Amino acid sequence: MVKIERSLLNQVIQVRPQASHKGDYGRLLLLGGCYPYGGAILMAAKAAVYSGAGLVTVGTEVANITALHAQLPEAMAFAVTDRSLLEEQLAKAEVVLLGPGLGESDDACHLMESVLSSLSSAQVLILDGSALSVLAKHRERFASLISCQLVLTPHQMEWERLSQVPIAKQTPERSLRALGNFPKGTILVAKGPRTVVLQEGQLPRELTIGGPYQATGGMGDTLAGIIAGFIGQFKGELLDRVTAAVYTHSAIAEELSQSHYVTLPSQIAEKLPVFMHRILLNFK
Numbered sequence: 001m002v003k004i005e006r007s008l009l010n011q012v013i014q015v016r017p018q019a020s021h022k023g024d025y026g027r028l029l030l031l032g033g034c035y036p037y038g039g040a041i042l043m044a045a046k047a048a049v050y051s052g053a054g055l056v057t058v059g060t061e062v063a064n065i066t067a068l069h070a071q072l073p074e075a076m077a078f079a080v081t082d083r084s085l086l087e088e089q090l091a092k093a094e095v096v097l098l099g100p101g102l103g104e105s106d107d108a109c110h111l112m113e114s115v116l117s118s119l120s121s122a123q124v125l126i127l128d129g130s131a132l133s134v135l136a137k138h139r140e141r142f143a144s145l146i147s148c149q150l151v152l153t154p155h156q157m158e159w160e161r162l163s164q165v166p167i168a169k170q171t172p173e174r175s176l177r178a179l180g181n182f183p184k185g186t187i188l189v190a191k192g193p194r195t196v197v198l199q200e201g202q203l204p205r206e207l208t209i210g211g212p213y214q215a216t217g218g219m220g221d222t223l224a225g226i227i228a229g230f231i232g233q234f235k236g237e238l239l240d241r242v243t244a245a246v247y248t249h250s251a252i253a254e255e256l257s258q259s260h261y262v263t264l265p266s267q268i269a270e271k272l273p274v275f276m277h278r279i280l281l282n283f284k
Helices: 007-012 038-050 062-071 083-092 106-118 130-137 139-143 156-163 172-179 219-233 238-256 265-282
Strands: 027-031 055-060 076-079 095-098 124-127 149-152 187-190 196-199
Touching (some): 027 038, 027 219, 038 055, 038 062, 038 219, 055 062, 062 076, 076 083, 095 219, 124 130, 130 156, 149 238, 156 187, 172 196, 187 238, 196 238, 219 238, 238 265
Parallel strands (some): 055 076, 095 124, 124 149, 149 187
Antiparallel strands (some): 187 196
């Protein structure tokens, strides 16, 4: 087991070249926010934008779009039921986040099938929230469709459904063995009191910061948005980018906990630009 160190952030978070533009910092597509979970995709989108992602597009229910644009005018949005636009955005995206507020309806299953059928090995798919439950229920249906790079972000119960490893037995060793049933290179962010980031062939990476002040709705949606933002805009090993996002999320929460009883997900997102700037200054 390797402890995730703050120094990793300086390897991942880099000064932006003067001659660069929004297209250099990731084209992200976020899908979810179906009734009654509209807030989930809004929190994920806010985290992705505030983490520095260049272009963020959200596919969600039409009813969410006004609220999204009111809170986050930097993000683009379309009705996820618009098949033509969905195909167009899936083709453009470098990183796709599927799951925050998705639900487990037949429509959610069809959406997952469309996403998995469309993505190539050059694209990264993050499965979070409801998408993990949909995958667990329909594993045989979807397994052969996965050809992209995969990042899974389950909490303990979601991982139990996916891996068939009971919560009480979810050690890094057992989770790594279970990860062997997923496509090679899949990254697992096993969320819990001590979150662990796992990839086959790599030592488990343990997060030793954070605490119960993070136990509030939307925390995972915000984490998924930060992971998407880091993957899209930074270079280097995918595992390092994911790990740095996990650390950043809890580091901000820990700072907020010094003056807050609970740390709200939206507060973490809002602190991202200042926190990331401070990382650059501290390591110069």
